[in-house]
Structure formats: structure tokens, C-alpha cells
Amino acid sequence: MKIDKIINNNIVSALEPDGKEIIVMGRGIGFGMKPGKEIPEGAVEKVFRLDSQNNVDKFKELLVNLPLEHIQVSAEIINYAKSVLNRTLNQNIYITLTDHINFAIHRFKQKMKFSNPLLNEIKTFYKEEYLIGEYAIALIERRIGISLPVDEAGFIAFHIVNAEFNTAMRDTIDITNLIQNTVGIVKEYFSMEPDETSLNYQRFVTHLRFLAQRIVTKELLNSGNGEFNHLISQMYPEEYGCSLKIKDYIMETYHHDVTEEETAYLAVHIKRMRL
Structure with a gap:
């Protein structure tokens, strides 16, 4: 692996055999080096492969003046998130989360x-x-000696959700508000406080997460089986009435029509949550 560009003493770029540019991190990896020189294998700590040249360029621009420790801890957090969630994360998280963590540390030091x-x-x-x-x-x-407030755990979680759903921060906030308001409709409709630790509540929230993502990103929902919708409306009339109220809220707020099948599935999840 040969150096293509020196970004700073700890970050260089290199070219893969197919010509794609990658970012290589290692303490002192760029010190005294020049383009064209071979990168010692033992000096490589992390290789970043982003999905477009535009993102590579953004990442290089971000990394120029960042402390190595901030980049290292961000990469470690992202690797941990991937292993825990076992899901693909949008590669932009290397840019957004690294930038956020660096800024959060800077803000903390500035009180x-x-x-x-x-x-x-x-x-x-x-x-x-x-x-x-x-x-x-x-x-x-542990790594940097900075004790960030618990609010930052929430901000970091938001960046991970963005990377999971491949959405912008504004969309993630809209998704969160949609979930919160939908749960609020169910609570008010049945004058109930659901058990947030129950498996059925978690299933309902998970269902809402993916429904909300489709709504906010304006993905079309396939219309389903009318017989299924009719069956659920007969079996669970109260829950179906609540799901119709949710449907009206989504149309009024997001101008997005919820299909009959999705309305029926909402009723099923509400029924299970009420058991």
C-alpha cells in the first residue's frame, strides 16, 4: 500500500488496486513520508473505506486538524455500534460522528x-x-479524560440512528416526534399508560420506527389485502378505531396516506400492547 497524499502526521491517503482512494490512520504514519512511499504494515491502525470520492474528500478535510485521539475514539465507537446492532451503517457516520465528538469535546472544554x-x-x-x-x-x-454529560449519549445515539436509517438529522427528529405523538394518541384514546418495558410495547415502537421512516422519507407503502383489513376491523374494533385516528394524524401532519394494510397492522400491534 503506497501513500497517495499526506493529510497530517497521523493520517494519509492511499489508492487501492481498483483506483479507489482510502484513508489510512496510524500514529506518526505520515511523519517524514512522501507520496509514493510504501506504508509500513505495522504502522496501520485503521483503514477507512468510504462509499464515494465526495465523502472521502469531506473526511480528509475534516481530519486535517483533528487530534488523533478524537478520530480513534470515534472509530472505536462506530465499530462497537456495528457489532452490537449487527446492521449496516451509512459510511457518512465516520464524518458526522467524528465531527460531532470533536466538537462536543471542544464545547466541554469551553464550558x-x-x-x-x-x-x-x-x-x-x-x-x-x-x-x-x-x-x-x-x-x-477512559481514552481522553473528558466526562461528557448524559445529553451527549442521546446526541451520539441520534447519529447512529441516522446512519441506520440513512436519514438526515432533521428527518430523525421528525421520526422521533411522529413516534412520540403516535404513542400519545394511543395513550389518550384508551386512557392508558403502557408498560414501556414489555416486549409488546417494544414491538409496537419498532413497528412505528420503520413506519415513521417510510413516511418521513416519502417511501410509498404497498397497498395490501382488503380482506385482512376487514377482518382486523371486525376482530379489534376499538384498536382499529385508534389506528384510524393515527392515520388521520399522519395525513394531517405529513400529508402521507397510510394504506389499509398498514392501518390494520397498527391495530394488531395496539391490541397486543393492551393485552
């Missing part, structure tokens, strides 16, 4: 505190991602 207004919702609707956020702030404290 600038940012509260997270959606922290409770993140804890409730994105449990796995929030736990990764908690792991992240503990790791940052």
Missing part, C-alpha cells in the same frame, strides 16, 4: 453546555442506540 430536549424520547424509542451512546461517553472518559 459550553448543550441540553438534549429529546433525551427521554431517545431513551425510550432507541434503547439500543442510547446504550451505545452511554458506552461512547464512558469510552471518551
Whole structure:
């Protein structure tokens, strides 16, 4: 592997056999080196392969002045998230999360505190991602000696959710609000407080996450079997009435029609949650 460009003392770029540019990280890997020189294998700590040249260029621009420790801890958090979630994450997370963590550390040192207004919702609707956020702030404290507030666990979780759903931060906030308001409709409709620790509640929230993603990103839902919809409306009339109210809310707020099949599935999940 030969150096293509020196980014800083700890970051260089190289070209793969197919001509794609990759980013190579290692302490002192660029010091005293020149383009065309072979990169010593023992000096390589991490290789970043992004999905487009545009993202490679953005990442290089970001890394120029970043402390190596900030890049290392971000990469470790992302690797941990991948292993825990066992899902593909959009490669942009290497840019967005690294930038966020660097800025969060800078803000902490400047005694600038940012509260997270959606922290409770993140804890409730994105449990796995929030736990990764908690792991992240503990790791940052161990590696860098900075004790970030718990609000940052929520912000980090949001970046992971963005990478899972391949959405922008604004869309993730809209998705979270949609889930929160839909759960609120169910609570009000039945005058109930669901058990948030129950498996059926978690299944309902998971269903809402994917429904909300499709709505916010304007993906079309396939219309389903009318017989199934009729059957559910007869079997669970109260729950179906609640799902119709959710359907009206989504149309009014997001101008997105929920299909008959999706309305029926909402009723099924609401029924299971009420058991």
C-alpha cells in the first residue's frame, strides 16, 4: 500500500488496486513520508473505506486538524455500534460522528453546555442506540479524560440512528416526534399508560420506527389485502378505531396516506400492547 497524499502526521491517503482512494490512520504514519512511499504494515491502525470520492474528500478535510485521539475514539465507537446492532451503517457516520465528538469535546472544554430536549424520547424509542451512546461517553472518559454529560449519549445515539436509517438529522427528529405523538394518541384514546418495558410495547415502537421512516422519507407503502383489513376491523374494533385516528394524524401532519394494510397492522400491534 503506497501513500497517495499526506493529510497530517497521523493520517494519509492511499489508492487501492481498483483506483479507489482510502484513508489510512496510524500514529506518526505520515511523519517524514512522501507520496509514493510504501506504508509500513505495522504502522496501520485503521483503514477507512468510504462509499464515494465526495465523502472521502469531506473526511480528509475534516481530519486535517483533528487530534488523533478524537478520530480513534470515534472509530472505536462506530465499530462497537456495528457489532452490537449487527446492521449496516451509512459510511457518512465516520464524518458526522467524528465531527460531532470533536466538537462536543471542544464545547466541554469551553464550558459550553448543550441540553438534549429529546433525551427521554431517545431513551425510550432507541434503547439500543442510547446504550451505545452511554458506552461512547464512558469510552471518551477512559481514552481522553473528558466526562461528557448524559445529553451527549442521546446526541451520539441520534447519529447512529441516522446512519441506520440513512436519514438526515432533521428527518430523525421528525421520526422521533411522529413516534412520540403516535404513542400519545394511543395513550389518550384508551386512557392508558403502557408498560414501556414489555416486549409488546417494544414491538409496537419498532413497528412505528420503520413506519415513521417510510413516511418521513416519502417511501410509498404497498397497498395490501382488503380482506385482512376487514377482518382486523371486525376482530379489534376499538384498536382499529385508534389506528384510524393515527392515520388521520399522519395525513394531517405529513400529508402521507397510510394504506389499509398498514392501518390494520397498527391495530394488531395496539391490541397486543393492551393485552
